Structures are given as structure tokens and as C-alpha cells.
Amino acid sequence: MTAQQGISADTWTVAGRTFTSRLIVxxxxxxxxxxNAAAVEASGAEIVTVAVRRVNxxxxxxxxxxxxxxxxxxxxxxxxxxxxxxxxxIRTLRLAREAGGWNLVKLEVLGEAKTLxxxxxxxxxxxxxxxxxxxxxxxxCVDDPIAAKQLEEAGAVAIMPLGAxxxxxxxxxxxxxxxxxxxxAGVPVxxxxxxxxxxxxxxxxxxxxxxxxxxxxxxxAKDAVLMARAMKAAVEAGRLAYLAGRMQKRRYADPSSPLxxxx
Amino acid sequence: MTxxxxxxxxxxxxxxxxxxxxxxxxxxxxxxLDPLRVAVERNLEIVPRGSLGxxxxxxxxxxxxxxxxxxx
Numbered sequence: 001m002t003a004q005q006g007i008s009a010d011t012w013t014v015a016g017r018t019f020t021s022r023l024i025v026x027x028x029x030x031x032x033x034x035x036n037a038a039a040v041e042a043s044g045a046e047i048v049t050v051a052v053r054r055v056n057x058x059x060x061x062x063x064x065x066x067x068x069x070x071x072x073x074x075x076x077x078x079x080x081x082x083x084x085x086x087x088x089x090i091r092t093l094r095l096a097r098e099a100g101g102w103n104l105v106k107l108e109v110l111g112e113a114k115t116l117x118x119x120x121x122x123x124x125x126x127x128x129x130x131x132x133x134x135x136x137x138x139x140x141c142v143d144d145p146i147a148a149k150q151l152e153e154a155g156a157v158a159i160m161p162l163g164a165x166x167x168x169x170x171x172x173x174x175x176x177x178x179x180x181x182x183x184x185a186g187v188p189v190x191x192x193x194x195x196x197x198x199x200x201x202x203x204x205x206x207x208x209x210x211x212x213x214x215x216x217x218x219x220x221a222k223d224a225v226l227m228a229r230a231m232k233a234a235v236e237a238g239r240l241a242y243l244a245g246r247m248q249k250r251r252y253a254d255p256s257s258p259l260x261x262x263x
Numbered sequence: 264m265t266x267x268x269x270x271x272x273x274x275x276x277x278x279x280x281x282x283x284x285x286x287x288x289x290x291x292x293x294x295x296l297d298p299l300r301v302a303v304e305r306n307l308e309i310v311p312r313g314s315l316g317x318x319x320x321x322x323x324x325x326x327x328x329x330x331x332x333x334x335x
Contacts, residue, residue: 026335051334215335
């Protein structure tokens, strides 16, 4: 693909669904549902992650996310945030499938509250079960190329390694392993978690990732809607830079103006 | 079942009473919820949306009623 084609027709496909935006945004931590909706709009995201939680039966008339972000226009990707065992995650996604009617889901099984680091043994076990039940899980995982391979073999439709711990905003800690995962994967790879600012998102895309998933970097920015715009631009810039192919690094200077004709 | 013909159930961890013969869809409606926008689990088993209108609430049922909320 040339860079010119890249601008107009650069799409990516996960489990048979094709998307133009490579930015997936979360819908947690916003000050209001209005701000949340405005940020989703500004981000250009076509997929948002959502959590599955009990309805408030004491006050059923509380404002709902679905009134602000239309699930007919934006793909809802239900997650398993807060699940620490395969069983909890599977139960949550069965409910999500019933609530939404779709099989494309985000699986995350966490190992501990302090780091929210994925528990890969439980994650793999849940992936196996979910795939057998007809789910199409996009799977949050450690930045480990072997674990990524195992998930893909188990039927994960996308591999989503963390750049850094959830909500930390530390940026991509291990570019080498993210790149190895990209090179080895036959399914889309998205950096999920750890992005803090626009350059982190660009870096993920420059490494060849198919997309980036983020929540806190936008929701906790002083101006969330403006940061959503920044992230949209950053993901596009990083993608274009990846397609363009960056120059080789040199250890010393190389003048940009011709030496010939120097007075 | 009690003498006043109501059923004792738990919904999202809260104790509730509903009239005998109520379907799950009716119970969800009575809570002020749209059955098309939630998922219902009864005693750890999903109740498919298509059968909410037929399945009757039983005394002692434990329900989880969930929906989508903001999350990362």
C-alpha cells in the first residue's frame, strides 16, 4: 500500500468486521455522559468499550450510556473489567451477549488489584471456553509474544497487549515485545492500556499495531474532548508514519543541504 | 409462596416480593426497566430474551439484571 492509498482506504478488519478508525475508546471515568459522548465523537472511534453491571433497581431512571452513545452507530465492545477468574469473565460475557446480542467482546482477566496485570493462565482458559461457545474475543494480555501466540491459537480474534498498567499513563514500556507480537500475529494487534498522551498512541501505531485502545488518557485529561481529538490525530499520524516507513537512524549528523556549490 | 400469594425473590442482591404468576418480563417492567435493554440471569443461568415473556417467577429465585455502563 502506498501512503496515498493509505489515507483514503486504510481499513482494518477484526472477526469479519471492517473499521476505518484505529482508535478504540473506553467510556469510563468521564465527568458526565455528555462529555463522554462528545469525546467519543471527537475521537472518531467506531468502537467503544463498555462494562456490564447491575442495573440500579432502586432508581431505574438514571441516565443511560445508550441514550448518549448510540449502539446502532458505534460498536459496543463489552468488557470483563473487574473479573479475576475465568468463570467470572465467562459469566459476564454471557450476560453481555444476551444484553447486546453480539459475539465480539473484550476479554480481560486480572491477576491482582494493585497492578491490574492480566492473569494469563485464567485468560487462556477463558479464551478456550468463550471460543467454543461462539464468542469472538479480543483479548487483553501481557506484552509477551509467546502468550500472544497461545491466545491466537486458542481463537482470540485480536491480541491486545498492555503498553503499561491500566490507567497508569506511563506509555509503552516495552517496544521490543510489542513489535515482536506484531510481527508474529496473524490477527490484529492493538495496544490496550498504558497510553498517557498522544505520542504514546503514535508510538504504538509506528510499531505496526493495527490500533490502540485507551480510556483514562482521554477521560482524565484536563480537556477530555480536546485530548480525544489529539488521540485521533496521533493514531492517524502514527499509522501513516508506519506505512511511509521511517528513515534509518544514524549515529552522526548528515546535512540536509547540498555540500556542492558551497561558497 | 406465602399466605398473601406473593413470591419472595432476590434481585441484584435486594429482597423483593412479586405477585404469584408474574412472568420475568412483567417483573422487569414493574421495576421500571425495558426488558429489551437488559440481560437477566436467574439462579446463575441466563434467561434468553425471547423467553422472558413466558418464564414465570418462582419463589426463592435469585436474579441478576445487568446492562451496559461506561467502562474501559
